Amino acid sequence: MKNVQKQKRANKSLPFFFRDEFRVSLVIILISVALLITTFTFDIVPPILNRGIQPATFPKALLVLIIVMTLLIYYLATKNPWKVEKKLPRSFFLTLSSFVIFVVVSKTLDFFLAISALSIFVSYCWGEKRLFYLLLVGIIFPIIVFIFFETILGLRFPPGIITNIYYS
Amino acid sequence: MDNLLLMLAPLFSSKLLLVLFFGTLFGLILGVLPGLGPTTGGALILPFTMTLDPLSAIVLLTSIYCAGTYGGAITAVLINTPGTPAAAATCLDGYPLAQKGEAGRALGMATVSSTVGGIFSVVILVFFAPILAQLAYEFGQPEYFALAIFGLTMLASIGEGSPIKNLIAGAFGILISTVGKDFMTSIDRFTFGINELTEGIGFIPVVVGLFAMSEMLTQSTLINQVFNRIALKAIKLPSKDDYKKTWKTILRSSGIGSFIGVLPAEGGTVASLIGYSEAKRFSKNPEEFGKGSIEGIAGAEAANNAATGGAMVPTLALGIPGSATTAVILTGLIIHGVRPGPDLFREQPDFLYGIFGAMLIANILFFIFGFFGAKIFARITLVPNKILWPMIFAVSVCGTYSLNQSIIDVWIMLFFGVLGFFMRRYGFSVVPVIIGLILGELVEGTLRQSLVIFDGNWLMFFTRPIALTFFILSLIALAFPLIRSKKLKKK
Numbered sequence: 001m002k003n004v005q006k007q008k009r010a011n012k013s014l015p016f017f018f019r020d021e022f023r024v025s026l027v028i029i030l031i032s033v034a035l036l037i038t039t040f041t042f043d044i045v046p047p048i049l050n051r052g053i054q055p056a057t058f059p060k061a062l063l064v065l066i067i068v069m070t071l072l073i074y075y076l077a078t079k080n081p082w083k084v085e086k087k088l089p090r091s092f093f094l095t096l097s098s099f100v101i102f103v104v105v106s107k108t109l110d111f112f113l114a115i116s117a118l119s120i121f122v123s124y125c126w127g128e129k130r131l132f133y134l135l136l137v138g139i140i141f142p143i144i145v146f147i148f149f150e151t152i153l154g155l156r157f158p159p160g161i162i163t164n165i166y167y168s
Numbered sequence: 169m170d171n172l173l174l175m176l177a178p179l180f181s182s183k184l185l186l187v188l189f190f191g192t193l194f195g196l197i198l199g200v201l202p203g204l205g206p207t208t209g210g211a212l213i214l215p216f217t218m219t220l221d222p223l224s225a226i227v228l229l230t231s232i233y234c235a236g237t238y239g240g241a242i243t244a245v246l247i248n249t250p251g252t253p254a255a256a257a258t259c260l261d262g263y264p265l266a267q268k269g270e271a272g273r274a275l276g277m278a279t280v281s282s283t284v285g286g287i288f289s290v291v292i293l294v295f296f297a298p299i300l301a302q303l304a305y306e307f308g309q310p311e312y313f314a315l316a317i318f319g320l321t322m323l324a325s326i327g328e329g330s331p332i333k334n335l336i337a338g339a340f341g342i343l344i345s346t347v348g349k350d351f352m353t354s355i356d357r358f359t360f361g362i363n364e365l366t367e368g369i370g371f372i373p374v375v376v377g378l379f380a381m382s383e384m385l386t387q388s389t390l391i392n393q394v395f396n397r398i399a400l401k402a403i404k405l406p407s408k409d410d411y412k413k414t415w416k417t418i419l420r421s422s423g424i425g426s427f428i429g430v431l432p433a434e435g436g437t438v439a440s441l442i443g444y445s446e447a448k449r450f451s452k453n454p455e456e457f458g459k460g461s462i463e464g465i466a467g468a469e470a471a472n473n474a475a476t477g478g479a480m481v482p483t484l485a486l487g488i489p490g491s492a493t494t495a496v497i498l499t500g501l502i503i504h505g506v507r508p509g510p511d512l513f514r515e516q517p518d519f520l521y522g523i524f525g526a527m528l529i530a531n532i533l534f535f536i537f538g539f540f541g542a543k544i545f546a547r548i549t550l551v552p553n554k555i556l557w558p559m560i561f562a563v564s565v566c567g568t569y570s571l572n573q574s575i576i577d578v579w580i581m582l583f584f585g586v587l588g589f590f591m592r593r594y595g596f597s598v599v600p601v602i603i604g605l606i607l608g609e610l611v612e613g614t615l616r617q618s619l620v621i622f623d624g625n626w627l628m629f630f631t632r633p634i635a636l637t638f639f640i641l642s643l644i645a646l647a648f649p650l651i652r653s654k655k656l657k658k659k
Contacts, residue, residue, distance in 0.1 A: 024594050028336070035343075035358065043355045052619030055350040055357060058612045062343050069336045076332070085593055088389060095388035099381075099582045102565075106575060115565055119558035122384075126391045126554035137558040149566045152219060158575055 020085060021077035028070045036063045094125040110160025115142045174518050175294070175525030187224045188526055191231030192533040198232065199239020200545045201556070203383040205252040206236030207602075210496035211375040212563055214503065215570040222504035223522050229497045230523055231530035234286055234476050236493075237436050238534050239545065241278040241469055245271060246546050254436030254472040257444040261457060261464030268460055272404040277462050278469045279538040280406055281418045285470035286531035288422035289429060289477025293484075294524050296430070300485035301510040309621060310629055313614035314638035316607050319432030319488045321642040323600040324649050331649040333596045341604020342611060344369050351609065352616060364576040371499045373568050373581040374605055378598040380564045381585020384557050386592065391553065403542050406462075414466040417447045425471035429478020435491025435599075436472035436479075443471025477527060484508050484520060488607065492599045495606045 042056040098118045106114035120138035128134060146166075149155045157163050177184070198209035210229050217225035240255030245262035258278060265274040307315070323338040324331035347358045348368030359365040406414070421443035428439040447467025448457045457464045479490025480497075487508040489495035501508055506519070513520060538545075568581045588598045622628035630636050 020594060038358065038360075042357055045353045045355065052616035052624070055353050055355045058615070059343060059346045059357060062339050062346070066336055066339050066343070069332050069339070073330070073332050073336070082595065089391075091391050092385060092388045095385055096586065099586065103579055103582065106578070111569075111575070115562050119562060122388075122561070123554050123558045126388065126557075128552070128554040133555055137555055137562075141559050142562045145562045145566050149215075149570055153215060153570050155566075155570045156573065157569070158573075 019077075019081065021074055021082045025070050025074040025077075029067055032063045032067045032070070036060060036067075039063065091125055095122055098122050098125075106158075106160075110162045111158050112142060112146060112162045112166075113160065174521035175528065177518065177522050177525060184224060184227055184522070184526065185529075187220070187228050188231050188529055188533060191228040192235040192530050192537060195232035195235030195237075195530075196239040196242075196534060196537055196541075196545055197548055199236035199251045199255075200242050200548050201551075202243055202247075202249045202251055202549070203387060204380070204560070205240065205493075206233045207375065207493045207496055208379040208383070209236060210493055210500070211372055211379065212567045214372055214496065214500055215567050217500055218503070222501075222506050223519055225500055225504055226497065226506075226519075226523055227526040229500050230480070230527050231533070233493045233497065234473070234527055234530040235534040235537070237473050237476055238279070238282040238286070238469075238538060240472075241282065241465075242275065242538070242542055242545055243549055245274045245278060245465075247549060252436070254440050254475070255468075256437065257440040257468035257472075258465060260444065260468070261459070261461045264458070265460035265462070265465070270460070272402050273406070273410070273462070274460075274465055275538075275542050276404045277406050277410060277414065277465045279403060279535055279542070281414070281421070281466040281470040282473040282538075283531050283535040284418050285422045285425055285472070285474035286476060286534075287528060288419075288470075289426045289474040290524060290528045290531065291477075292426040292430075292474075293477040293480050293527070294521075297481045297485045297520075298513050300481060301513040304486055304510040306634060308632075309614045309617040310632050311634045311638070312610065313618050314629065314632075314635035314642075315432075315486065315488060316611045316614065318638040318642045318645065319482075319607055320604065320611070321645040322432050323603060324646055330595060331646075334600045337591065337596050337598065338600035338604040341601040341606075342608035344374065344601070344605050345608025346612065351613065362576075364574060367572075369580060369605075370571065370577055371495075371602075371605060372571050373577045374584050375496060375602055376564050376568050377581040377584025378588035378591075378601060380560060381581060382588030382592060382598065384561060385585060385589040387553050387557055401543075403539050405539075410462050414463050417450070417463045417466045418470045420446060420450065421467045421470035422474040425474025426478040428471070429475035429490050430481045432482050432488045432490060435493070436475040439475035439478075440468040440472035443474075444468040473531070480523075480527070484512065484523070485510070487610070489603060492602050495602050498606060 039056045039060045042054075044054060044056075098121045101121070102114045102118045105117055116138045119142065120134050123134055123137045128137075146157065150157070159167075194209065194213070195206060198204045198206060209232050213228065213232065217228060220228065237252060237254055240250050240252030241258045241262065243249055243251035244255040244258040245266050248259050248263040250256040250259055262274045262278060265271070320338050320342075321335075323334045345368070347365055349355065349359075349366050350357055356366060424443050424446060425436070425439040428442060429435065444464055444467045447463050448454050451457065451461070451463050453461065453463075475491065479494045482488040482490045483494040483498050485508070487498065489498050498508065506512065506516070564581065565578055568577050569575065571577065591598055591601075618629065619626070630639070
């Protein structure tokens, strides 16, 4: 409890634009405004086909509601600041970057390779240095999962370097 | 009588028994592993259920739900980390009791009270779901709209996060449901020219992303965390003295849990917190709470398992999920072509009572598994995260891909994983997103159809007594957190 209060005091001492409540609220509002603008590009249905309200009306109302509620949480946070979150460790950013690598590899090279690479990379970054376990999570287990999905669900995985060899 | 016989059907089908056996086992494993749980597990197993008939599929999901909710208690007692959010209140007394060398007694009480709570809630389900379904015959589009709004406003008091943040998350969930072709006019909304988005954003990528992938990112921040695990010799059944102390608490919490479960969007987490605090309020020894009170464990565990049956009541009778896991079960029903609601009770009683019976058996099965296997299940927590999570990643990716065979779904899952991580970091619960997503189409559809009926006159909503009742309940649901926080401040 004392820790939380300390963290809250620490947050209050920061300039407002560095505070989490400001940054989070700003991001939500900016995204909501961008989406709200997008709703004005939705096609308008002629009155004869219109069912109750225009297709854009409902999302518009939701976005306005989100913006209003976000302003409200920001207003409340000015009175009762959020606690300062600890800095994210290196392992988080490595895991996050592995997601990006996964997307790139699965798009350009191979789906299986992407899973395998991410598994080995994450396991290694999280502290696993033993080769057997790296092979277990990166190769043996994905192969089992692939075969399982293929035989039980009749799934066909997207083409790629390794998947093509497997299917041929 | 016929319906009660239908409940016993799973006992006479070797296939259903096998499904129940594996579902309970899998649910226990998921419940024991911190960060996973019946919601994530259910979402991951959904693609596999496509190979099963509808009854077996839903039996599998419900048995995972029942056993997973109990499984969280094992980790809560032994390593002071709730295996599932619903077991958070169990930590408060379970772990201190285990520290005193009575881990077996703590787990014994958790197992017995979970089983009693679970069975009690199935009885509630059997009696109340058909009544609620009967009432639902009176519902038209405006009533369903008002009911869905009530379900969404209940998000304000789901226990995790601040009420307004929960409502924002719920509104965001509904917004996701509007992506794709408008189901009434076929006009594209938020598709940004991406063909794959015209069909909308699937439920599975969002659930797996928000629960499993965001948890993987959370675990990446905790890799140096060391758990102090208490050794378990064997589970002990509660003594006569323990039964004397706790039977009232177990019954009270079972009632509370079932009631909370019935409320749309509320689930085991809220139920266990209320069950725990009520156990403390009625206890002759409230000073023991937090120091290893056996009543505290009984209060929390009976309530969270009682919420399972309760949460199935609105799910089956109205198609409104009672909790995040029942939202997954609801998706399972829809995927298998079963439309929950009053017609289901009239047209497929064998299917429904099969589910009720399966839940009853699952509660008995997890008692047996828990009692004889808790020591083994506790060992699962020893699997290091650096091995476990890459494996979960592989299953999540393949599971998400398998439903539509779409790589875009996998990317959407990863996107929601990152989003879910930051939501949780800044105090936004991810559960409302799921509830909002599943209720989104119902809210918009019934609103628009109601406006057609009312010729665009919004005020007509208030001329319908049932709809008006739900709107008043919605206002109460919104005001409740405010009243509660004022009361807490006064204290």
